[in-house]
Amino acid sequence: MRLALLLASVALVAPATLLAQTAAAIQADANGELKKLFHESDEEQLRLNPLSAIFRGDMRYADRLGEFGTDAYYNASRAAAERDLQRLRAIDRARLTPTNQIAYDVFEFQTLDTIESLKPEMLALTAVRPVDHFFGFHVFYPGFASGKGAAPFKTVQDYENNLKRHRDYVKAIDVAIMRFRQGMASGVVQPKLVVNNVIDQLNLQIDQGVEGSTFYLPVKAFPDGISAADRTRLTAEYAATLKDGILPAYVRLRDFLKNEYLPVAREGHGLVHMKGGDKLYAYLVRNNTTLDMTPEQVHQLGLSEVARIKNDMEAIRTRVGFTGTLSQFFEHLRTDAKFKPKDREGYLQAYYAIGKRVDARIREQFSTIPKTPLEIRYYEPYREKTSAGGSYEPGSPDGKRPGVFYFNAYDLPSRSLNGMETLYLHEGAPGHHFQIALAMENAELPAFMRFGGVTAYSEGWGLYAEQLWKELGMETDPYQRMGGLQDEMLRAMRLVVDTGIHAKGWTRDQAIAYMLGNSSMSRTEATAEVERYIAIPGQALAYKVGQLTISRVKAKAQKELGAKFDPRDFHAQVLMTGALPMAVLEKKIDNWIAARKAA
CATH class of the missing domain: 1.20.58 (Methane Monooxygenase Hydroxylase; Chain G, domain 1)
Known part of the structure; x- marks a missing residue:
């Protein structure tokens, strides 16, 4: 309607002015339509997924759990995604602001993925x-x-x-x-x-x-x-x-x-043993990495990363004066009592002490700090045995409910003090707590970018955050640095083991043996990890693939910008638009590099 009125008044306005006004109106119309689409899509998702609303502090649907798992739920979710895609494609992307072009790309990627996951043939497998x-x-x-x-x-x-x-x-x-x-x-x-x-x-x-x-x-x-x-x-x-x-x-x-x-x-533990499992696993690789990679490509990448990290571990073994083999060094780290937490409370307080040390240096690398506080807890007894070594639960967008970093205190003699600093960097600050809280607190983002997730981005960021140990003054003790390498090795081994189980038919025991042979993980930890990969195929691939992408675009920015490179600006570019598919993130950083060079 606005455009029609503008065109009708053509004789009353100078041609140059008219063209400028018309272009502005078209752009405003496109951005307005996109904003409307995002809002209406989000409203439908909150109605279908009431718990998501509660996590945001939205209590409109707090008296229900939703119909997850029913035909009605899947049909409604599929229909909503198909409507969203049709409406999105009707919007001229070229008319959008640069930020909204990023939002357009993310929404398109996620909607296409949702549609694929809800196809009847895929639901028949999931x-x-x-x-x-x-x-x-x-x-x-x-x-x-x-x-x-x-x-x-x-x-x-x-x-x-x-x-x-x-x-x-x-x-x-x-x-x-x-x-x-x-x-x-x-x-x-x-x-x-x-x-x-x-x-x-x-x-x-x-x-x-x-x-x-x-x-x-x-x-x-x-x-x-x-x-x-x-x-x-x-x-x-x-x-x-x-x-x-x-x-x-x-x-x-x-x-x-x-x-x-x-x-x-x-x-058989892997999807390779399940009817339709090869098709499902190929989808899960794409879904979790956001890249068009095959299981074999992921497997080979994992093998090369394992070999590289092993060389760094050998350097630590030499540095601390351990005269045995690397495997014997692993066993020493695995079994020596001095590397073990004594009790849960002491374990908890040691994590808080690490957090204070990180806080003292964090502003050297980050220009924006989350308002949401961070709390640290160990897992509840009912779930600790089968839980990962750590995880993060988001707080509320208003910061009133803290984000929570959970660590695993099950079977304390199997846990290691050496990995504490790197685990805190990953799950706490500047890892998931920064990545999730900063997006949620940014009210200018559309809701799907504030509260949504892309596994390769979120877990890639967590692993990338571990790589900031030197900049944040962490892992100065060689055993803590070994713990950092241990966690990086874990993510590299995941590429090998997850694909080994689900594409190559590896057994549970074969996968556990591989992890014990290439790290100082305890059998308890390795068993929980392997059983996790068996339960949720593909998710573990996201960490290393995402981290390598973020590290690669950072290295590119450092090389091209030279003295103009500021890590605080780079991290703001990565974090402040929420979770992005890897191709969208890379394109965003390329545009930022070009703008900084031209400035």
Whole structure:
């Protein structure tokens, strides 16, 4: 309408002025349409995924869990993505501002990927395996609803919303059983190893009973302002929901998996042993790296990185005066008591001390620091055995709920003090905490860029953050530097082992042996890692591929800009537009280099 009015007034305006006004109107129209698309798409995603809204502090849908796993959910998600793509393609990208062109590219990449993942032939390989021991709902949801997670427990309404979500959770468990049965009928099933791990996790939660349950924690710590009568009522309702709803549902799922599903689950661990697994793994490689790489290319990249890092490890072995072989040095690091944490509390406080040292130097490398505070915790007992060495849980966009760096204190004699600094750099500052919090706090970004994720970017950034050890004054102790190399080696080995398991048919024991032979990881750590790759194929490939891309574009910027290169500016370019696919990130940095050279 605005354009029509402008064109109708052509005789009243000088030609040059008219052209400028028309061009401005066209650009404003294109950018306005893009903003509208992003907003409406985000609204639909929040409606379909209520927990995502809660993580943002948006309580409009806090009384529901959503219909994840149902046909209605998948159909609605696919239809929404197809509509979004059609609307996006109708917008002239050339008319957009430079920042919105980046947003256009990211949205297009993510929407195309969503459509591919929701094709019926792909869902036939994924939806029928709804639970694993790493990303299953039963692993995530208890912590979310514990009073210590993202779900708020400040008002009576918060407590009642949680009860309503619990009812949806029971339904979701039964939907999972239905999906598993479909997989049994089609021959697409989980490995026995994954099923046994899930059964063990369910048993741990069932054995908690009612008052010992993680779900019961909110009624053990009511906030001020909730009346005695409401406390009594809610405590009874929480107990009844557990006794009559969640725990029986857990028993149903556990008994189904044990008695019906486990006997037909596959023996082979990798997707190469699953019907349609080769097609699925090829997609997962592309999805997690955001690059058009084959499993064999990833495998060979991993082998070359392992060899390179091993040479650096040999240099550390020589530096500390260890006279044995590298394998013997690994065993020394693996077993010597001086490298082991003594207790959980001391372990926790040591991480906080590392954080203070990083904070003292961080502004030398970063111009913007997150407002969201960072908290450090060890994993809860119900999930620590099968969890990774560390992870990050985002805070809230307003900074009121802190981001949380979780570390694993299970089987303390198997843990190492040597990897603490590098793990903090990855999960805390300037790793995931900076990467996620800075995006969320940037209200100028569209929501999908503030709150969305691209695994190669996010995990690549975490590993890249580890590489800043020297600039931040960390790993001055050779054993901590060895810990840094250990973590980099872990990410390199992942390229070899993940592809080995899912494309080459490696066994669990073969993969564990490879990791023990090329690092000082304990058997407990190596086992948890390998079983993670078995449960969530492809995800572990993102770290090294993403880090190598970020490091490569940084080296290019340093070379071309010379004295004009400022790491604070570079890091702002990488971080301040949220998670980007690797090709989009590289294009952005190229444009930044050109602009800086011209300045």
